[in-house]
Amino acid sequence: MQGLPKATGQTPAQQYAAKRMQADDALDLLRDADMIIVPTGAGExxxxxxALSAQRQRxxxxxxxxxxxxxxxxxFDQATSHHVRHAALFFGGASRAGGQGGWCDFIPNYFSEIPVMIERGQMPADVVFAMASSMNEQGWFSLSLGxxxxMAALAKARVVVLEVNPNVPFAHGACHVHISRIDGLVxxxxxxxEVGLPTIGPVQEAIGKYVADMIDDGSTLQIGYGGIPDAVVMQLTDKHDLGIHTEMLGDGILSLVECGAITNRKKTLLPGRMVATFALGSRKLYQFMHHNPMVEMHPSNFTNDPYNAGLNDNLISINASLQVDLLGQCGSESIAHLPYSGTGGQVDFVRAANRSRGGKSFIVLPSTARDGSISRIVATIAPGTHVTTSKNDxxxxxxxxxxxxxxxxxARQRAQALIAIAHPDFRAELRAAANRMCVF
Known part of the structure; x- marks a missing residue:
């Protein structure tokens, strides 16, 4: 829980009533040049x-x-970005155009280290705007969705405003903040x-089967978002005693709980409990999280820390990439110099799986892009590409x-192995490039 309640002489209900306001009124708490911290995804x-958008020119x-x-x-408006500007820690559909156009900022990071960057003052956190559950009788809110x-920003911010919504689950874990810490409630x-499961085609299904066949009963899973990770999930329904230590809870994980494949019994860190740092899925998922002792939501410097996550034996990490070169370098977050997503937790969990006793990390990708016209296995990473996961990891x-x-x-063995899983149409070209590079 975020600190101890401050003595105020008022009951939590009285404090709640005193701090309730309209969204427009919350903007009066802002100052020019503030950095507003907003949670991941559904926690926004x-x-x-x-309200901020409507009054951004103030x-x-x-x-x-x-x-x-x-x-x-x-x-998200280029013309007014000098008034309010998005600073992306990871690009998605809403922010990608701004990142590629240069009017949204980008802050490189490992997901596990963002709280540390905030704590050390390397990244400012003047204000927190976040979604929260309804308050319990003791005056606590849950920031379960993000x-x-x-949580690190709450400890540093001058102003904290929560958007309180009864549809947000009250989850267990280190995700609680007390009414005494709040400046405004909307x-x-x-x-x-809600975000549905991605469409899965035959390519994703084939990749999913290769990965699923290498996952043993009793493994602990980190599953990213996307068609291929969910294709893996679909083929794990006959497994036993799987566990979850991940960054994102989604509906794919919920489906494995419902079929009995996930029990968390054989986890070596927090057995019996699945651990995540944000949730993104359906209403059914959010209802499943509500007061569920099986689910704990923790900050990313706990969930994504490679040492912590690697304390789980047989940790399996599954993450997607856009491009892999013949040394094994992954360009997972840009198309040449144009930003597409971000590092997120990929490196965190690749390193965690490498630390884990019996762990396995998987980088998954279709062999081609643009209807088969481009190979995703390449001789060298395209100039300007943001390298995400290194050849050593x-x-x-x-x-x-x-x-x-x-x-x-x-290097020779790596090139041979990667060319063997490239699309057949590009293998000769890749062999010729490897020979020119003196890899073969």
Whole structure:
């Protein structure tokens, strides 16, 4: 829980009544040049950010920092970006155009280290705007949908405003903040944003099968978002005693709980409990999280810390990439120099799986892009590409053509293994490039 309650002489209900306000009134707490910290994904507060958008021209040089924006609020606007500007910790559909156009900022990071950057003052945290559950009788709210770096920001911020919504689950874990720490409360009752499972085609299904076949009963899983990770999930329903230590809770994980594949019994860190730092899925998922002792939400410097996550034996990490070169370097977050997403937790969990006794990390990607016209297995990373996971960290790379195991292998062996899982149309070209590079 975020600190101890401060003595105020008022009951929690009295404090709540005194701090309740409209979203427009909350804007009076802002100052020019503030950095507003907003939680990941579904934890973003729509009423507050809609009000900020409508009145953005009141302000100068305000930034809104967030790892994954879900809605394209009005402040995603090049013409007014000198008033309110998005600072992306990870790009998504709402922010990508601004990042590629240069009018949204980008703060490179490892997800596990954002709280540390805030704590050390390397990244400012003047204000927190966040979605929260309803308050319990003792005066606590749960930031269950986006615990992430927001808990660290709460400890540093001058102003904290919560958008309180009864549809937000009250979850267990280190995700609670007391009414005495809050400066403003804005009430909302709209449905929490929902994200369905991605479409899975034959390529994703083939990759998923290769990975699923290498996951043993009793493994602990980190599963990223996307078609391929969910294709893996679909093929794990006959497994037993799986556990979860991940960054994102989604509906794929919920489906494995419902079929009995996930029990968390054999986890070596927090057995019996699944651990995550944010949730993004359906209303059914959010209801499942509510007061569920099986689920704990923790900050990302706990969930994503490679040492902590690696304390789970047989940790399996599954993350997608856009491009892998013949040394095994992964360009997972940009298309050449143009930003596409971000580092997120990929490196955190690759390193965690490498630390884990019996752990396996998988980088998954289709062999081609643009209807088969471009190989995603490349001789060298394209100029300007943001390298996400290094050649020293990558272990398994999987396409629909098979699995390349890289750790402990020479540059020559790596090139041979990666060319073998490239699309057949590009293998000769890749061999010729490897010969020119003196890898073969």
């Amino acid at each position: 507060p729509p009423a507050l950010l809609t 302000f100068q040089d305000i930034q809104v920092a967030q790892i994954l924006a879900m809605r394209k609020f009005g402040y 615990t992430d770096y927001t 009430e909302s009752s709209e449905a929490v944003i 990558v272990n398994y790379v999987v396409t629909e053509y098979g699995v390349a195991q890289l750790r402990g292998k020479s």
